Amino acid sequence: MNRVKVDLDGSSYPIIIEANSLSSTGKVIRERVGQKKGVIITDENVDRLYGPALEDTLENEGLRFTKLVVQPGEASKSLSTAERLYKELAELQLHRDSVVLAFGGGVIGDLAGFVGSTFLRGLPVVQIPTTLLAQVDSSVGGKTAVNLSRGKNLVGTFHQPEMVVMDPVVLETLSSEDVRSGLGEVLKYGLVWDENFFWKAVDNIELFENVENGAGLESLISRCCEIKAEVVGRDELDRGIRQILNFGHTIGHGIEAGSGYGELRHGEAVIWGMIGDIWISQDRGYLAEETFSRILGGLTRLSLPSLPDDLTGTELLEYITRDKKVRGGVINSVLLREPGEKVDVEQVSEAELKDAWEFLTGLEVN
Secondary structure (H helix, E strand, O other), X not given: OEEEEEEEOOEEEEEEEOOOOHHHHHHHHHHHHOOOEEEEEEEHHHHHHHHHHHHHHHHHOOOEEEEEEEOOOHHHOEHHHHHHHHXXXXXXXXXXXXXEEEEEOHHHHHHHHHHHHHHHHOOOEEEEEOOHHHHXXXXXXXXXXXXXXXXXXXXXXXXXXXXXXXXXXXXXHOOHHHHHHHHHHHHHHHHHHOHHHHHHHHHOHHHHHOOOOHHHHHHHHHHHHHHHHHHHHHOOOOOOHHHHHHOOHHHHHHHHHHOOEOOEOHHHHHHHHHHHHHHHHHHOOOOOHHHHHXXXXXXXXXXXXXXXXXOOHHHHHHHXXXXXXXXXXXXXXXXXXXXXXXXXXXXXXXXXXXXXXXXHHHOOOO
8 A cells, every 4th residue: 555645734645556445435535534424426337337336436435425427528527517416416405524435537626626516515525536647646636627618727715625546457448548638647757856756757658557566656656746745735816836746737738728638648748748748848949859859769669549630730729828827918838947846827829839839749649
């Protein structure tokens, strides 16, 4: 077992990472939140694969939870789905101390976290992430959100979970695309915080694709959570250093929106966005060409999906300018000077973004 603590002003919570632990999740939840009732919010895919195991472990601990199931995919991260869940929570007559279990990937974590944070002005939420992206990134840090047609995560709250509990073995049912999506966030941590970890992750990609080595996978996931916990502990509300975790997300969110949500997974778009950011970094002279080439080689070991053929640089800019990271009409992106050490959020021009897009669309990858 690996245990990471998220320290915040006036509160803290644990992240527990243990292979083959889903069957004992009920015990750690009861020990943390008590013998309360609540709801499990999950999607059809996760429910089919792992729903019975979670329900059994909760029942064994005397915990009474009603299961609410939504359709899988980014389309469920919407105000309409949230409204449906609010109505179901109201019908269940939940109280302020009722608990929401967010059981799924990043979509479920964001959606259930948002619903939990706003119903009755805030219910306790336990995150039980089941995808690599959710385990290493979105389940930790308290960001919740739903999408609007004009952009991703435009309506949301900060609502820290009571705890995060994860079993890396559930990753064995992920598609290669979902593994690659999660790896985008894994490699991001290395490039903004710990360059040695970046190369360790690149050299051990097979651990994420074959979860039989539970100890090795636990260690890599735990390091991501340690980095996220340290950054969040310094800047809970994303007003300073936490913004470096948006590395790759300015261009990435534009690609994700421009391709139609769900066509490219979030982490896949972020990988393309990171390549765009390091291209701008080297174009400005921040990165030596040799460093740029080495990082590019590491990122492109992931067999990247194709970019959308019909997305133009002008259209990409339009989607980028809708993003919540744009402030006062200024587009910011995260640029590298020294990978893992000196990383800055800087204003980037439309011309730089268009040039980066031209580089991306001309890049030959496997």
